Amino acid sequence: MISNFKGKTAVLTGAGSGFGLECARIGAKLGMNLVLADVQQDALDAAAIEIRGLGVQVLAVKLDVSKAAEVETLGAAVFARFGAPHFVFNNAGVGAGGLVWENTLADWEWVIGVNVMGVAHGVRVFTPMMLAAAKRDPAYQGHIVNTASMAGLLNAPNMGIYTVSKHAVVALSETLYQDLALVTDQIGASVLCPFFVATGISQSHRNRPTEMTAAKPTRSQLIGQAMSDKAVGSGKVTAAEVAQKVFDAIAANQFYIYSHPKSIGSVQTRLEDIMQARNPTDPFSHKPELGVELKRALRAE
Numbered sequence: 001m002i003s004n005f006k007g008k009t010a011v012l013t014g015a016g017s018g019f020g021l022e023c024a025r026i027g028a029k030l031g032m033n034l035v036l037a038d039v040q041q042d043a044l045d046a047a048a049i050e051i052r053g054l055g056v057q058v059l060a061v062k063l064d065v066s067k068a069a070e071v072e073t074l075g076a077a078v079f080a081r082f083g084a085p086h087f088v089f090n091n092a093g094v095g096a097g098g099l100v101w102e103n104t105l106a107d108w109e110w111v112i113g114v115n116v117m118g119v120a121h122g123v124r125v126f127t128p129m130m131l132a133a134a135k136r137d138p139a140y141q142g143h144i145v146n147t148a149s150m151a152g153l154l155n156a157p158n159m160g161i162y163t164v165s166k167h168a169v170v171a172l173s174e175t176l177y178q179d180l181a182l183v184t185d186q187i188g189a190s191v192l193c194p195f196f197v198a199t200g201i202s203q204s205h206r207n208r209p210t211e212m213t214a215a216k217p218t219r220s221q222l223i224g225q226a227m228s229d230k231a232v233g234s235g236k237v238t239a240a241e242v243a244q245k246v247f248d249a250i251a252a253n254q255f256y257i258y259s260h261p262k263s264i265g266s267v268q269t270r271l272e273d274i275m276q277a278r279n280p281t282d283p284f285s286h287k288p289e290l291g292v293e294l295k296r297a298l299r300a301e
Contacts, residue, residue, distance in 0.1 A: 002141050002188075002251050006031040009082040011074070013065050013122060014092035016043030019147060019192070022243035023089055028054035030247075033082050035059045037074055039092070057082075065092045065118030066110075075125040084133035086140070087250070090122035091147040091192075093165075097224025098217075099298075100160030107161055115165035116172070119146050123176055127187075134186040142187040143250045146173040150195045150260070153267045156283050158224045158294065177255055190249050194242055194259040223297050 010027050014020035016038035027034050028051050036051065038044040041062050048060035059081050063070040078085055094114045096107055123144065130142040151159065152166030173191035180187050217225070242259045249257045258264065269281050284291030 001253055002143060005247075007033070008086040009033040009035065009078070009084075010087035010089065011035040011037065011078055011085045011122075011126065012089040012091060013037045013063075013118065014147070016040050016047050018091075018239050019194070019243055019246070020089065020091040021047050022240045023091070023246055024051050025054075025240070026243055026247055027087075028056045031056060032087075033057045033059075035061065035074075035078050035082070035085065037061045037063050037065070037092075039064050064114075065090075065121060066113030068117075068121050071118075071121035071125050075129065078126075079129060084129040084140075084142075085126060086130075086142045088122055088126045088130070088142075088144045089147070089246075090119040090144070092118050093147055093149075095228060096161050096221075097159040097228060098161070098221035099158060102218045102220055103161045111161050111165050112168075115162070116168045119169050119172060122146075123172070127176075127180075130187050131184060134184050138186075140186055143253075144176065144187070144189045145192060145246055145250065145257075146176070146189070147192045147194075148173065150193050150258075150263055150267075152191075152193055154270055154283070155280065158220055158298075159228070174255075188250070188253045188255075190246070190255050190257055192242070192246060192257045195237075195263050196260075220298060223294070227294070 005027065010023075010032050012020045012024055012027075012035065015024050015036035017040075020036075020038070024034050024036060024047060034051055034056060036044060036047050036058060037060075038047070039062065044060055044062055048058050052058045059077065061074050061077060063074055065071055092114060094111055096103070096111050123146075127144065130144075134140045134142065146169055148169035149162075149166040151163045152168075152170035155163055170191055170193070173189060177189040180189055237259050245257055245259065248254075266283070272278075273280050282291060284294075
């Protein structure tokens with residue numbers, strides 16, 4: 001149980017927008033030292049100005065979380081400025097869709113690089129630092145939050161590459177939780193599994209590196225992009241509300257964090273499919289018109 005955040009240090013990737021920025025805003029109100037990292041320079045600069053304006057210490061670093069050396073450099077900069085962090089939010093992520101066999105090598109390298117290896121680098125760089133701090137100070141308390149998605153617990157069609165990456169983040173996070181429990185009682189872990197929330201992830205191709213830009217999008221990718229834009233844009237839960245859930249979960253040492261608890265019913269259905277060895281349930285069974293619309297669009301000549 002963590003009740004005091006004041007004066008503690010938090011590292012946040014993807015801090016220029018969405019959950020990262022909202023968590024930084026909450027952290028500032030709690031009087032934390034904040035390390036803001038993002039791949040988009042203008043968004044990072046704006047976030048740093050805003051958060052500094054709230055009267056807390058800020059270290060802003062532009063980086064690509066898929067690059068191991070850049071995350072290692074971030075770790076060294078954090079330690080030099082603030083010492084070992086107390087909280088790490090491995091939040092940076094990108095979205096991509098389309099029929100899974102149509103994803104190019106560049107698609108796979110980009111999405112897996114950011115969504116999976118970005119989290120892995122954060123865990124690899126900061127966890128040893130935090131464990132060393134815990135060993136030095138019996139009063140030290142830390143927590144790592146990895147941002148996955150409900151796509152890490154479900155398997156919706158036409159967004160396989162994203163789903164694969166987020167399943168990996170859930171597995172990594174569950175393993176991190178168990179591994180930490182073996183060696184310390186001072187550091188916890190959580191996984192954030194949001195559903196459709198307006199964060200800007202549906203437009204993440206704006207930050208896609210030139211060398212990983214694919215050819216002209218396929219029909220399925222364009223359809224997936226349109227459906228994602230519509231779903232995210234119509235989301236009723238805000239990124240700020242989800243960020244508060246994250247801090248509440250840290251305080252309560254809660255592992256699974258959901259933005260839409262009602263969606264857990266779909267996870268139960270999937271697990272029952274597995275338990276009973278039955279074929280996967282139609283993900284659109286609750287809204288058949290969506291499945292009909294998607295099939296019609298994909299099969300159109």
